[in-house]
Amino acid sequence: MPDNGDLRGVESTPRRDAQVRVFAMPPSDNATPTQIVQGFLEALTSDDPQYKTARMYLTPRAAENWQPERSTTVLADGPDAAARAPVQDDDEHVAFTLTGREVATVDAQQAFSPSSGEYNKLLRLIRDAETRQWRIDIVPQGVVMGQSDFERNYMSVNKFYFASNTAGATRNEPPMAVADPVYVRSHVDPTTQMVRSLLAGPTTWLDPVVRSSFPTGTALAKGAGSLTPDDRGRLVVPLNGKAAEVGTGRCEEMAAQLLFTVRSPTPAVEEVELRSGDKELCSLAQESAEAVATRGSLHSPEYLYFLDEDQRAVRIAAGSDDTEPEPVPGALGEGEKQLRSVAVAWDEHTAAGVAVDGKSLYVGSLVSGGSLGEPVLRSTGKTEADRLTAPSWDARGGLWVADRNPAAPRLLLLEEGAGEPMEVRTPGLDGRIQSVRVAADGVRIALVVEKGDRRSLLIGRIERSRPDGGTAERSPVTVLELRSAAPELEQVTAMSWTGDSRLVVVGREKGGVEQMRYVEVDGSTPDIQQPAALTGVKAVTASPDDKVPLVAYSVDGIVRLPSASQWQKITKGTAPVYPG
Structure with missing residues (x-):
């Protein structure tokens, strides 16, 4: 710290809050059933993209059949885990009950809905005959976590479709964009999650009154990987062959859907470029999007x-x-x-x-x-x-x-x-x-x-x-x-x-x-x-x-x-x- 001299103004730039990522720990050798259960529940709240660490707590068969993306159950507090009977040294299998008070669920389409009632699920562990290590062989589908962990792990974002059966088409007006809110994991490549969710189609509740300009079956190209904007704010989105033959007008509507959608988790995106194979389909900049489609917030x-x-x-x-x-x-x-x-x-x-x-x-x-x-x-x-x-x-x-x-x-x-x-x-x-x-x-x-x-x-x-x-x-x-x-x-x-x-x-x-x-x-x-x-x-x-x-x-x-x-x-x- 200087202790003399004149005061001088310093240019400051706003800094984004640093994001703390949480990684799960794999099961330790000779962990008790209680430690296995607690380790598994903690792994569900980590930023592990494919829940690879959480699967380490499961038997091979349970790990293969478990589908964490099927749903997320949110409890008022973290799930309580209690053994149904005292664990003995010579036990070969042990049952635990997961309990809590439900406050919300997120379904397979990532749609949020408030809920109420008691959560009560069975979790069973068995001891491996060769390694003598405890692993979970019966596990509820989806993931479960407390409300505070949910708020840390997930964020609400809007994907956009166009209102169907409205007067705009007959008046030759730009289509009206409709927000379809979903929840994505905030530290697990949210931009790519949003694009995949958009291409998968609207949530069930909104589907009857909206349309998508993407042809049926359109998805990210195989091996597309993570989608990240470049230094100029341009996001390149590689699509499969289903979108290869769309016309310019329809392609720009597709780009507008993407631009409205990805700017929610990634405001730095200023332009979207759509590609299929080696062919550029179209591109759309933020300042041109309003001429292609409109939305209420504009x-x-x-x-x-x-x-x-x-x-x-x-x-x-x-x-x-x-x-x-x-x-x-x-x-x-x-x-x-x-x-x-x-x-x-x-x-x-x-x-x-x-x-x-x-x-x-x-x-x-x-x-x-x-x-x-x-x-x-x-x-x-x-x-x-x-x-x-x-x-x-x-x-x-x-x-x-x-x-x-x-x-x-x-x-x-x-x-x-x-x-x-x-x-x-x-x-x-x-x-x-x-x-x-x-x-x-x-x-x-x-x-x-x-x-x-x-x-x-x-x-x-x-x-x-x-x-x-x-x-x-x-x-x-x-x-x-x-x-x-x-x-x-x-x-x-x-x-x-x-x-x-x-x-x-x-x-x-x-x-x-x-x-x-x-x-x-x-x-x-x-x-x-x-x-x-x-x-x-x-x-x-x-x-x-x-x-x-x-x-x-x-x-x-x-x-x-x-x-x-x-x-x-x-x-x-x-x-x-x-x-x-």
């Missing part, structure tokens, strides 16, 4: 919208420091009708508003001089809480809203925000919808559903069928396979989409206090900084572009949360929304 809103003290629709520039709103152009901003909620289409040319009593839904253009006309929908619920929810627009211009009338609760869709409302089928829905938000990709929908004294956040898949037998004028729309995105929250009071596969949720756990948190659509918790605490939250909104600040309506009025900062008051008002 859409940055122009304005933030909310209602002022006179229940008129107003707006301020999104992401700005403005605190003085201006009325939106058109009847919704002129106070022709007092409103309780508002929703703005993705193109920010049209808006919808629910009247202050919740009975009527109006749609108007955001153009000066326009009039509202008659409501496009009415509810006959007896109280305000039994009438219309706040509406939500999908990416193709459809307007979604739920009627909470207990006598006839239903989810409704107005194509292009007009015409006769279509009742959306919701098989398996158990409860009454209290809130509706459609994802930017147009194929997923978030619902707050009330049953008894519980309000849960559910994610559903939007499927659009062809007209039935040619007799129906419109394609039936169905929300299928609803699943919980925040199972630990007992009372969800507000939510909004943000990022490609994430939501921000306000709610509380049983016996807990109100909190705001990010959740993934698969029910996992992202490894990112959670929002700063805010009390009395009644509504929250976020943009798919996560660079735009969160905005909420609380006891302090309209407030926003700049990145890595504290909540700041904007102005008085209610019901804030970004487009969507």
Whole structure:
């Protein structure tokens, strides 16, 4: 350390946190059954790519039949291993029971899902007749580990496919990319894992509403090895012969899928080059990807919208420091009708508003001089809480809203925000919808559903069928396979989409206090900084572009949360929304 001289500024560069890799130890000679079991469980949490060390704890036959990639079971704590009977010196076989409390599973497709219940599996050891060493001969398929080890070993990443059966193709627009979150081992070549997972196809839940531009059977070329970008950020992906004859347009869509996918675990990738054999198929740079395909997080809103003290629709520039709103152009901003909620289409040319009593839904253009006309929908619920929810627009211009009338609760869709409302089928829905938000990709929908004294956040898949037998004028729309995105929250009071596969949720756990948190659509918790605490939250909104600040309506009025900062008051008002 110098002890004299002038102070001088030093250029600093950000450093990535060093990653600590964990390697398992092989079984020691004359290890006891308990040591064998503990060594095997520890080996499951290591960074050994093929679990070679873990297999050393198994008999040759068990090692051959064991399939660790089949599933990962996550327990609240590490698995407890207990011998079913005291181990004697002359024993030739010993049984252990692995127990714990399940909190999640990751299946063979690397898809995460929350779970509950008790984990109870048999592990049996035998003593080798020649070496007299203990080895495991009965082992559960897959791997098991505690939650802390799972968080150290795995990371959530998105692979991308394209929305199918949407209006983009008929409008000659770029296809809409849809995020399919999966978990990969974070220290075992995640880039190559992601490419292999992408080529294997979408997860079962998402598959019915997306497509892949890769021809069926496309895989990495034999002997492709580890995929690593070069010094210029270019990633070369060698494919097998199934992709050899694709045209330029389709190849660029394939490259866009890869580029969106690999930039999640490897942000340094700036360009993807696809090859088959000695032939270059195509290449796509990051700056050109938006012309080939679009995705929700690439859409940055122009304005933030909310209602002022006179229940008129107003707006301020999104992401700005403005605190003085201006009325939106058109009847919704002129106070022709007092409103309780508002929703703005993705193109920010049209808006919808629910009247202050919740009975009527109006749609108007955001153009000066326009009039509202008659409501496009009415509810006959007896109280305000039994009438219309706040509406939500999908990416193709459809307007979604739920009627909470207990006598006839239903989810409704107005194509292009007009015409006769279509009742959306919701098989398996158990409860009454209290809130509706459609994802930017147009194929997923978030619902707050009330049953008894519980309000849960559910994610559903939007499927659009062809007209039935040619007799129906419109394609039936169905929300299928609803699943919980925040199972630990007992009372969800507000939510909004943000990022490609994430939501921000306000709610509380049983016996807990109100909190705001990010959740993934698969029910996992992202490894990112959670929002700063805010009390009395009644509504929250976020943009798919996560660079735009969160905005909420609380006891302090309209407030926003700049990145890595504290909540700041904007102005008085209610019901804030970004487009969507």
